Amino acid sequence: MARYHQPRSRYTAYDGGPDPLAPPVDIAEALDAIGEDVMAGYSPERAMREFLRRGSQGQRGLDDLARRIAEKRRELTQRHNLxxxxxxxxxxxxxxxxxxxxxxxxxxxxxxxxxxxxxxxxxxxxxxxxxxxxxxxxxxxxxxxxxxxxxxxxxxxxxxxxxxxxxxxxxxxxxxxxxxxxxxxxxxxxxxxxxxxxxxxxxxxxxxxxxxxxxxxxxxxxxxxxxxxxxxxxxxxxxxxxxxxxxxxxxxxxxxxxxxxxxxxxxxxxxxxxxxxxxxxxxxxxxxxxxxxFEGEQGLGLGDGTGVLQDLADLDDLAEQLAQSYDGARLDDVDLDKLAQQLGNDAVVDARTLQRLEQALRDSGYLKRTSDGRLKLSPKAMRQLGKALLKDVATRMSGRQGQRDLRQAGAAGEQSGATREWQFGDTEPWDVTRTITNAVRRVVSGPAGQHPRTGGRAQVEIEVGDVEVAETEARTQAAVALLVDTSFSMAMDGRWVPMKRTALALHTLIRSRFRGDALQLIGFGRHAQVMDIDELTGLDAMWDKGTNLHHALLLANRFFRKHPTAQPVLLIVTDGEPTSHLEPNGEVYFEYPPHPLTVAYSVRELDNSGRLGAQTTFFRLGSDPGLARFVDSMARRVDGRVVAPELDDLGAAVVGSYLGSRAPAGLGDHYGDWMGGRGFWVE
Incomplete structure (x- = not known):
């Protein structure tokens, strides 16, 4: 009787490309870091390169690989002689x-x-x-x-x-x-x-x-x-x-x-x-x-020496590939075979992960190429960044995760007509039509209309994932003007990125939760200009001297007049007294210390905001006594408020002030007290 021989299986290292069992790369951390660098003035392309160069928590970057390449090169030349x-x-x-x-x-x-x-x-x-x-x-x-x-x-x-x-x-x-x-x-x-x-x-x-x-x-x-x-x-x-x-x-x-x-x-x-x-x-x-x-003591023969010179050439090639400093550089340019030969398979794993991360960032839709070939953050990326910033703001405002969820703001108001998937803690009413429709679609999409678990005739059963709730908004619409100081002192003193993060968080909140409100972003340095969120977040540091609050208030009041039925909300973020104003002929006048006429023009335009009914809050950055006296006096003229937050809490302060202005009558003062109890200095 023939003996049955079970066939043998041979197992070797997989070398057919990316590991098919590798987990998908998580680009959330990369997007946050890239967004932070973009708001600091980097181009999206450079920001992506910087992230890949630094790496992240648990993932070595290109710098680490380049360091190991340099160490091996140094070791070869210091160990050998010819x-x-x-x-x-x-x-x-x-x-x-x-x-x-x-x-x-x-x-x-x-x-x-x-x-x-x-x-x-x-x-x-x-x-x-x-x-x-x-x-x-x-x-x-x-x-x-x-x-x-x-x-x-x-x-x-x-x-x-x-x-x-x-x-x-x-x-x-x-x-x-x-x-x-x-x-x-x-x-x-x-x-x-x-x-x-x-x-x-x-x-x-x-x-x-x-x-x-x-x-x-x-x-x-x-x-x-x-x-x-x-x-x-x-x-x-x-x-x-x-x-x-x-x-x-x-x-x-x-x-x-x-x-x-x-x-x-x-x-x-x-x-x-x-x-x-x-x-x-x-x-x-x-x-x-x-x-x-070569400076070492270990002699090399001609053949071995040639091999070492080849290794040095390979290391130089890898160093150039990892530097990614040439036009059109991609991580796919890295020679993984050379990398494995010089540093081992663990380095190849790191490089391949970085390659997949770069490709995922390019394919994710978070970066898009403009007509002139440059990369920029897409609207999808801006929304994702805004959500992350808003989540951070909510955490800072609540003092602990989940204590105050911003999506519930305005929930007791009128329905906006929009719906969203139910999440734990929601108190908004169900949208019954959408909920049942989701359940029907889920069941019908099963095989031949069979029940997904029993296999019998399908019956419509509502599951948690089917539920949608009706979004609501406050009954009173608001016209919100966020005025952000873009003078050179903001960049010089490290306030540039927090200012941008604040603007993006507020923009995301209004666009996602208070779509009935109107928002205008106004940057003011030597002169003021209206900006969309992409323009502001991508704005390079401006080194022109001047803080033209007068021009910014002119633009804000023009915006308020375009929305006569809305409640004006004026939010001003600044770290300096006004030092420039617009002359009647449209020219910018600058003088430091502030000229009395500059102050007078700014006060006059703030009074106009007060007559339009604007609820005004100044966010004072820094500890300049002159600025403190000026802001205090300006706020008293229009019955406004002054908040002096730390930089990390600027976003929470601005968003909190906006939410306070959206609260029902009589709640705003208490809301301000609550903010003061959360670590903000409210005067």
């Missing part, structure tokens, strides 16, 4: 001479005159290793051991010279026979003929195939065409030339003198010189002139 082959030759020569002296001393049958002549030759060998080897080329060795050592010198030089151009030759040709050396010479002859034909444009695919059929054992890289063969050979030959360039003049002279002794014949060096000439002509773009400085 005397390895010369030292090895010197050791063999010294051993050969010592063995020969011993043989001369023991051989009693030798003529005394002949012995004296031989000893004189050995005593007067040149100090130069190369000259000594050359002088002994015709010496008739009496010691078999000495003769073998000297032959090993010639064999070593031949193997090292070949190992410089063909990795692994030093080991492969150890104890090589004359037939092996003849095969090498034949391969070099055929290779030079093939390269010469290719240089003339006369080679064919069959020429390459015939060459590989005959000599493929010498090329473990298994090139698929003549160009791949040339690339591999040129990279190695260029590294060999850089190694030669890195030697001292004395080392180069010694090596060139010794080269003629390789395999006991100058034919090898002639073939290799022809090979180098062909490769330099075919690949002039390789680095044939570079050099390195």
């Amino acid at each position: 005397d390895g082959t010369l030292q090895e030759v010197r050791e063999l020569l010294d051993h050969a001479v010592l063995s020969e002296r011993g043989q001369l001393a023991r051989d009693v049958s030798m003529d005394d005159g002949d012995r004296a002549l031989r000893e004189l030759t050995l005593d007067n060998l040149p100090q130069s290793t190369a000259a000594a080897v050359s002088e002994l080329s015709s010496y008739d060795w009496q010691s078999r051991e000495a003769r073998e050592d000297y032959e090993r010198i010639k064999d070593l030089l031949g193997r090292e010279m070949l190992d410089q151009r063909f990795a692994g030759m030093k080991q492969a040709l150890e104890n090589a026979t004359d037939e092996d050396r003849a095969a090498i010479n034949e391969m070099l002859t055929d290779l030079n003929e093939l390269l010469a034909k290719h240089q003339r444009g006369e080679d064919t695919e069959q020429d390459f195939a015939d060459f590989m059929d005959k000599h493929g054992e010498f090329f473990p890289e298994s090139p698929q065409n003549v160009d791949e063969l040339i690339d591999a050979l040129a990279q190695r030959a260029a590294a060999a030339q850089r190694m030669l360039n890195s030697m001292t003049a004395e080392q180069r002279a010694e090596l060139m003198s010794l080269a003629g002794q390789a395999f006991g014949s100058p034919a090898l060096m002639q073939q290799l010189a022809q090979l180098d000439a062909n490769l330099q002509a075919l690949r002039p773009g390789e680095d044939w002139r570079g050099s390195e400085r």
Whole structure:
């Protein structure tokens, strides 16, 4: 009876691209960091690059990989020197001479005159290793051991010279026979003929195939065409030339003198010189002139040294790829095979994760390319950032997560006509039609109308995910003007990003929860201008001197007049007294300290806001006494309020003030007290 043999399974590392079992990358943290940098003045492209460079919690970035590359490069140059082959030759020569002296001393049958002549030759060998080897080329060795050592010198030089151009030759040709050396010479002859034909444009695919059929054992890289063969050979030959360039003049002279002794014949060096000439002509773009400085104590042979020079070149390529400083740079440019060879598989995992993260950011719709080719944050990204900022604001206002959920603001008012998915804690009424419709669609989408669990006839059952609630809004609409100081002091004192985060949080709140309200963002520096949220969040730091509150109030009052039935809400974020105003002819006047006329124009326009019924709140940044006195007096004129928040609490202060203005009559004062109890200084 035949015995059943269960087939064996072999398991190897997956190398077919990205890990199919890897979890999807989470771009939420990346988006937050990119948004923060964009609001600080970075372009979205640069902000994305900076995030990939820094990495994130639990994910190493490009900087870490670049640091490891630099450390390995430094370790290679500080550990090694280029005397390895010369030292090895010197050791063999010294051993050969010592063995020969011993043989001369023991051989009693030798003529005394002949012995004296031989000893004189050995005593007067040149100090130069190369000259000594050359002088002994015709010496008739009496010691078999000495003769073998000297032959090993010639064999070593031949193997090292070949190992410089063909990795692994030093080991492969150890104890090589004359037939092996003849095969090498034949391969070099055929290779030079093939390269010469290719240089003339006369080679064919069959020429390459015939060459590989005959000599493929010498090329473990298994090139698929003549160009791949040339690339591999040129990279190695260029590294060999850089190694030669890195030697001292004395080392180069010694090596060139010794080269003629390789395999006991100058034919090898002639073939290799022809090979180098062909490769330099075919690949002039390789680095044939570079050099390195080695300072270590571990000597390198010619082949090993060439390998180290190749490693250094690979490390330099990887450093450039990881720097991503060239036009059109993408993380897909990183050579993962080289990275694995130099730093190991853990570095490849990091790089591949960063590649997937970059691709996810580009494919997510959070970044979009403008007509001039630049990247910018998409509306989807702005909404996502706004939600994150609003969540942070809610946490700061509540003192603990979930104590006060901003989505419930205005819930007791009129329905806005919009609905949303029910979330835990919602008190808004259900939208019954939408809820039942969701349940029906879910059930009908099952297989053949079957119940998803029992498989029987489907029945409509409402689940939590089906429920939608009706959104509500306060009965009184508001016209909100947020005036943000964009003078140079805001950027100089680190208030630029908090100001932008505040504007985005308020914009998100109004657009998502109070869609009946109107919002206008006004930035004021030397002059004022109305901005949309994209323009404000992408605004570079402005270094023009001037704080034109007068112009900003003019624009705000114009906005209020366009909404006569809405409750005006005036929110002013500033860190300085007004130092500029608009003249009747439209020119900007600037003076510091503030000119009385500038102050008078600002006061007059604030009075106009008060007559329009605006509920005014000043958010005073910094501790300048002059600003404090000015803001206090301005707020008293219009029965307004002054809030002096810390920078981290600016968003919560502005949003809280807006929500206080939206509260039913009589609640606003209590809401302000509540804000004061949460860490804001309310005056």
